[in-house]
Amino acid sequence: MVIKGDGKLQWGDGSNPLDVNLYRSAANVLYTSDNFSALNIIDRTPYYSDGNQALIEFSKIKDDGTGKIDHDTLPAFVKVKVGVNETTGEVEYGRSLSGTVSMLIVANLELERRIKDLEVEINMLKNK
Numbered sequence: 001m002v003i004k005g006d007g008k009l010q011w012g013d014g015s016n017p018l019d020v021n022l023y024r025s026a027a028n029v030l031y032t033s034d035n036f037s038a039l040n041i042i043d044r045t046p047y048y049s050d051g052n053q054a055l056i057e058f059s060k061i062k063d064d065g066t067g068k069i070d071h072d073t074l075p076a077f078v079k080v081k082v083g084v085n086e087t088t089g090e091v092e093y094g095r096s097l098s099g100t101v102s103m104l105i106v107a108n109l110e111l112e113r114r115i116k117d118l119e120v121e122i123n124m125l126k127n128k
Contacts, residue, residue, distance in 0.1 A: 026083065045098035047106075048077055054107035071095060077103055 002010045008023035025031035048054060057075035064070040071079065071093040078099035083092050 029082075043098045043101070045096070045102050048099070048102040049106075050077070052110055054103045055110050058103065058107055069095065075103065 002018060004010070006023070008021060010018040011020040012018040020032070020034045022030065022032045050057075057077070060073055060075070062070045062073045074093065074095055078096045080094045080096045080099075081091055082094040084090065085092055
């Protein structure tokens with residue numbers, strides 16, 4: 001393990017070049033350019049509570065034409081500024097996985113309500 005003067009932490013297996021890193025990339029941002037795995041991650045994201053809009057918001061997400069998510073189409077609740085492109089000066093966005101999970105929970109509840117409403121309507125039609 002190596003701790004650089006700028007605070008960057010790097011690890012290797014001891015016999016090969018260092019291949020894993022963890023560092024502060026900006027204020028309040030801890031970053032690794034490698035894979036990250038944990039037994040558990042504690043999430044303190046607020047509950048998504050924008051009416052019955054989760055499904056509508058998710059339906060607006062598009063791909064970028066290369067098989068990746070077009071981050072410009074993400075709902076504001078999950079869209080996170082991750083930096084500025086040094087070449088173009090454009091703001092780059094990422095997706096908050098915690099925010100996405102919160103919205104998915106609400107979207108699931110919205111679907112559950114829709115299903116229950118449809119079941120009631122089906123039973124009413126059957127009993128006519």
